[in-house]
Structures are given as structure tokens and as C-alpha cells.
Amino acid sequence: MKDVQLITRQLGKHILEHIETATSINILTSFIMKSGVRYLHKALKEAAERGVEIKICTGDYLFITQPEALDLLLSIDDTIEIRLWKSNGTSFHPKAYLFEGDEKECLFVGSSNLSKSALMNGVEWNIAVSNEKEVFKEAMNQFTNTFYASQTVPLNRETLKLYQQRYEQFHRKTPNLAQTWTKAEELDLMLPSENEYVPNSEIIHDSKASYNGVIKPRFAQLEALEELNKTLEEDYHKALVVMATGLGKTYLAGFFAQNFDRILFIAHREEILQQAKKSFQIIMPDRTFSIFNGNVKENNGDAIFASIYTLSMKKHLETFDSKEFDLIIIDEFHHAAANSYQRVLDYFDPRFLLGITATPDRNDNKDVYAICDGNVAFRMDFLEAISRKWLSPFKYFGVYDENDYSQITWLGNRYDEEELLQIQLRDDHAERILQVWIDKKQTRTIGFCSSIRQADFLSNYFNRKGYKTVSLHTKQIGVGRKAAIDQLEKGELDVIFTVDLFNEGVDIPAVDTLLFVRPTESLTVFTQQIGRGLRLHEGKQHCVIIDLIGNYRNADIKMSLFDTKPSKKKGKIEPVVPELCEINLDIQAINLLEEMMKKKQPRKEYLASAYFSLKQELGRRPSYLELHLKGAVESVQYRQEFSSYFGFLERIDELTPFEKDVFNRYKPWIEETEKTGMAKSYKMVVLLAMLQKGKSDWYKPVTPTEVAPYFYQYLTETEYRKRIDFSDKASKKLWEYDEKGVSKLIATMPMTKWSGSSKGLLSFDNGILKLEFDIDSEDEEALFDMTKEVCEYRLHYHFERKAKNI
Structure with missing residues (x-):
């Protein structure tokens, strides 16, 4: 084939x-029709069975993609990774097919x-x-950024059900479009396209605080x-560090x-990789360092x-090689539960795995402690760091937001953007935002917005009022991130309005004012x-x-982030903050928050909602451990x-009639x-041995x-278990296996x-543990699985x- 070829038919x-x-x-296509999936079905299935890595991304724009096509796509092979771009009404129109082979791309x-x-x-027409x-490397880089963008969700049976519902609802409102596609399924609507996702590859280097010429820990x-070195001495192989x-x-x-x-x-953002490389070079100038990303594949450092x-x-x-690395470090470790990280962690077998993060907890549906075997070597949140004068104190102003968010559609992890913009623009x-900011600001501000359009709108409004601001986001081409940050640090800009660019990997120490003009959808992102x-x-x-507080989700919960001593008065907002810090809430904001706490969604409904959200994420009923x-x-x-968990499943009709x-x-x-009490793990280890x-x-x-043999092996094969439950006087002497001693224990x-x-x-009589109830043979398997x-x-x-209490 020629290097460049025009194809006008039979692509x-x-x-x-x-x-x-x-x-x-790798396939990126705006719409998918079942005829197209049928056409490629056999070839894709055979490729998947050969072990070919297949990724397919499509969109929900105008709900043209057929649910039947997605259903057929899911049925090809479980190893095919499929994601759906949530366009939220914005044009999504790419069409690209990327193939890598042993000799060419x-x-x-x-x-x-x-x-x-x-x-x-x-x-x-296709090229x-x-x-x-x-060219191919850049295309792959852009495909990867799009495929894993925050706008995409994994396609599974549960997310397909949700798409089907929204598809049917949309076409009930626009029946003519549905008829058009029913009559002419094979035709592709050529809708106006925009360059919707253009990742900004400009690297921002963090302005590191001075180490006074001597690079030493501080x-x-x-x-x-010190704690990490202890984990090495104690022969641990994994650890998590939680630092603000x-x-x-x-x-x-x-x-x-x-x-x-x-x-x-390992990291998920270019900024983090470049900054980490620079930091390591300063610490270890005699070592060699390499970058391995979409553009560069260096692997010899x-x-x-x-x-x-x-x-x-x-x-x-x-x-x-799976054993190639002595140490694997995963930055922003709260991402490590994602499939991409799990694939890497399952492959490598390092001498030590270190996870570092500021936000490990389950605010965004993830818990990462298990990945490090529960070994949290060190933890310090931002409140404690402020108390030790290692971070700047804050003055928090909770300003009442009169907008009513209760009528805006919630899409599972965010508000509907178009509906939200109707009250924001x-x-x-x-x-109101401008006046609050003028009243309370200092010199350099970052304003966090919920969308690009809101950031652009506020920036334009502030500029018309005589202030110098920019809107900085992935589609911004007028000003680069580095230039904007330099201008802010020099005082040439008053505000940078952004969406999510500065969540991770970029720090601007000179910033002394934060302006939140978005609903808090994620406590992790807010932190x-x-x-x-x-x-x-x-x-x-x-x-x-400066934080606008309205009746949006998590508004009341986020107060706990600033609280060193939660109030014992139920339904009261009385946060206790570190010395030199202040919490100032409008009376209306206090009334709103306390009213929200009183009217909070009934606990049972809240638990059911959380369960079904996870079921959609997984595409099946989650196990009890997965729910945790x-x-x-x-x-x-x-x-x-x-x-019990199964009592909950029965209540929400998630068990089969037989179950x-x-x-x-x-x-x-x-x-x-x-419910049985467990000061130690021993009861469940015995039960697991029986199972x-x-x-x-x-x-x-x-x-x-x-x-005894299984009991001993279970409690000693993993270091953190041994340390936790096999370290008292009665069990220490059993670290060398003694059948009689373990049996007696x-x-x-x-x-x-x-x-x-x-x-x-x-019952336990005459040295025999026995269940004192009968189990019918037809019930054996189901009760085994539940137990x-x-x-x-x-x-x-x-x-x-x-592990958290060590």
C-alpha cells in the first residue's frame, strides 16, 4: 500500500x-449501527481469540448509535474494551480506525x-x-486520550440498559429522527463537527519550593x-503513603x-511524568532517566x-519482563483501582510497590487500601499539615448560592451540563460571583468551574468589568497554560478560570485565593x-x-473536609478547624446545609442508589467485597x-426466586x-478453611x-496479616509451625x-465443630456461595x- 491513499469506496x-x-x-467512531457490527463481527471475534488487543469508542450524540448494535458488540468477546462517549448534547463526530501489526501501522x-x-x-472519503x-504515534496518543477521557464510560450490560432508556426517551421526543433511521439505517447523518477533544500537551513544570541547595528530605x-524504611526492614512488599x-x-x-x-x-498525566523525572534527576543526578508515553518509548533508563x-x-x-523492576511507584494512587492500572499491576512482580496519593478514600467509589495489602505506611491530611505549619492556613467563606439545583437532571456522576448552564450563564x-470575589479575594485566584462554557462566560464577564482573567482548558488555543501561570504568578492576571486542569500534577504556590463556582460533584476532586x-x-x-453553596449534592458532606472535631449535635454545622484557620458561613448557607442534613435522602434509598450505580459500573451484581x-x-x-448484605439484596429484589x-x-x-464479633480474624479463617x-x-x-494447616498458612503467608493477627504472646511462639499449638489455639x-x-x-463438643442445622442438598451450592x-x-x-489503625 502507498504511504497515503484516498479510499472513496469499500473501506x-x-x-x-x-x-x-x-x-x-483501535476504533473511534461517532455512531455504530448493527449492520456495521455484523460486517466486522467474525473478523473481530477471530482477532480477539488470537489475543489481539481491541478498543472501540463510540458516542451517544443525538442517540443515533443503536442499542442493538452495542448489544451485538458486547457479545463478540469479553476481552474487547468498549467505551461510550457521553456527548451531553455537544457534537461528537470522529471516524478513525487504527491498526498496529508486527511490521507496520x-x-x-x-x-x-x-x-x-x-x-x-x-x-x-477516507484517507x-x-x-x-x-503520524500514527500522534493518532494513537489522541485516541488514548479520548478513549479514557472523563466523558467516557465503560460499556457493559448495565450501562447499555441506561443508554437504551435514554435512547428510547430521546426518540419519543424526536420521532422523525427515529423514523429516518428506521427507514434508512445505513445512511450516516453528516452533522456539523467541532474539534471537541484536543488534549493540551504543553507541559507545565511545577515551581518547587526551594530546598536551599541541599536535596534532603524535610x-x-x-x-x-522513616516509616517506609521500616516496611522494608519488616519485609513488606507493598505500602501506601497518604500525604496532602x-x-x-x-x-x-x-x-x-x-x-x-x-x-x-507510573502516572496518568504528562505533567506528573515530566515533573517526577525532573525531581528524580535532582535527587539522583548519577542515574539515567527515560520517558515512556504515547510520543516517546524510552525503556533503558x-x-x-x-x-x-x-x-x-x-x-x-x-x-x-514481569520482574524487570525492583520498585514500582504509582502516583495519584487513588486511580489504581481502574482496569488499566490493574492490568499493569497483575503483570509486574516488583520487589516493592509504592502508592502515593492525597485522596485514597472512597469519596469517588474507589478504595485502594487492598491493592497495598492494607499497609498504610504513613498518613497526613491537609488539616494536620496545617497544624504543623507545613501548609498554609485557610479562611473559608461559604457563600449562599440562590440557584435551585434540585430540578437539574443528575446523570450518575454529574449534573446535566445543558440544564446546569441555564442557571450559570x-x-x-x-x-453576584464578581462582588463576592472582590469583597474577599487576595492577589492571585484560580476559579474552578463545571464546564468550559461557564469558564469562558465568567472570564469574559470579569474582563468586561475591568479585571484581567483567562479561561484555561483543553480547547483553549489563545493562551498556553505555562504562559497563563507565569502571568498569574507575576500578578499580570487576576484570575485563571478552569475546569479540571489543576486537579492533579500542577501546583502554583503563589495562588492565595480559590473560587469555587461549581457544584461539588466529587469530594475527591474538591479535596x-x-x-x-x-x-x-x-x-x-x-x-x-470562596465557595458558592447551593442545594446541590454533597454540599453538606464537604464541610467534614475542614472539620478536625465533628460535632456531636446531629444535624448541626459546627466545624472545628486548625489554629489560624477560619470558617465563615452565610446564615442562609448554614440554614440550607442544616436543612439538607435533616431532609437527606432516606438511608435505605441512598444505599440502594449507591448499589445500583456500582452495578451499572460493573455491568453485573457486585459481590459483597466489590461493594465494599x-x-x-x-x-x-x-x-x-x-x-446482612443478602437481606439488602432481597429487599431490593436483586436475588433470584431460588436465592x-x-x-x-x-x-x-x-x-x-x-454479625459475629471479630477482635481477630480467627472465626472467619476457620470458616474459610471449611469452605x-x-x-x-x-x-x-x-x-x-x-x-490447623490452612489456618496457619493463611495467617502467615501475607506479611500484613501476620503482623496484625499473629503478633500477640499466644501466637508469636507459633510462627514456626507447631500443629498441636495451632490446634490448641x-x-x-x-x-x-x-x-x-x-x-x-x-457447637463445639469433644473437639468437633459442628453446624447445628440441616442443609438440603439442593440448597448446598447457593448457601455455599452466600457464606x-x-x-x-x-x-x-x-x-x-x-491496618488503618496501626
């Missing part, structure tokens, strides 16, 4: 040829969406570009490094990395700084943005935080409210397994001697104690809780 034949020899396939880009007519007989490595880094933004997590990682020869540093999106691709991942609202203003800086006495690890609320609330019958027949046992015998034998009587503690507290469900699910959850929760 599909070219695509089928490339699918046959590709090692990776090829990119097709043009007018053809994924329908049979577009691929075969329609009037289409094929091959043997142009730089402040929190000293304590954190501004305390020097990257430098800490660099100091710790001096203990290792070959290092892999002592330390490699890799983009997760590039590294997680099978082709790139397998260029490294008003001159009277902008004037990250607060951190943008807390860096110490010469002449900066404190950071002013990825759910939006603390899992213990399900037991508190419903006595309901089994649950109700053995309800006392399920609830006992959920190892299989579905038809797990409930049969056992002796301490039978359980089991008999004395879990078996005797559990039988005594189980209300007759268990195991609860057991595995309780063990994980126990060790995680203990």
Missing part, C-alpha cells in the same frame, strides 16, 4: 485485511462510521496513512521516609527510590516514567482543588477559599440497615456470619487439627468462642480496618 475490505494481521485494533481516517453502507457502498510512524517527608497536596510526595518517592536499582514510575494509558496496552506492557449570577491553594509561599499568610471496595458508601451500613428461598431458609446463619472443602462438604463437622479461641455466641447455630461471599468480605474488612 470495509481494507479494514478486514488489516484486522487479519493486526496485533492491536496503518491509520484510516475520514467520513465512515461503523455501518455497512459507510464501509461498503456509501459515498465516503489511509501507513508507514508514517510519527517536613513530612522525613517521617514518611503540597507536602512533596514526588520528592519523597525519589528519596525512597534511592534504595532500588531499576524503577518504574535506571528509572522509567510511564503513562499508564500507553503502558497498559498489551503490546507495550510485554516489552518489559446569567449576568445576575456572574455579578484536590483545595490543595492548589495551600502550598507555602513567601509573603502568603493564608489562602482564601468500589461502592459509594461505607459497606458496614448495609449490615446496620438490613442485618430468596435459600436466604429465608438459612437467614439466621447468614446474619450470624455477618475450601467444596460446596457439598463445607458444612460437615471439622476438628481443630483438620483446620483454634480450639481455645475461635471454635469455643463462636459456638458459645452463635445462639445454637454452632463464602460474606466470609471473604469480613476478612478483607477486618484486615483493612486493623
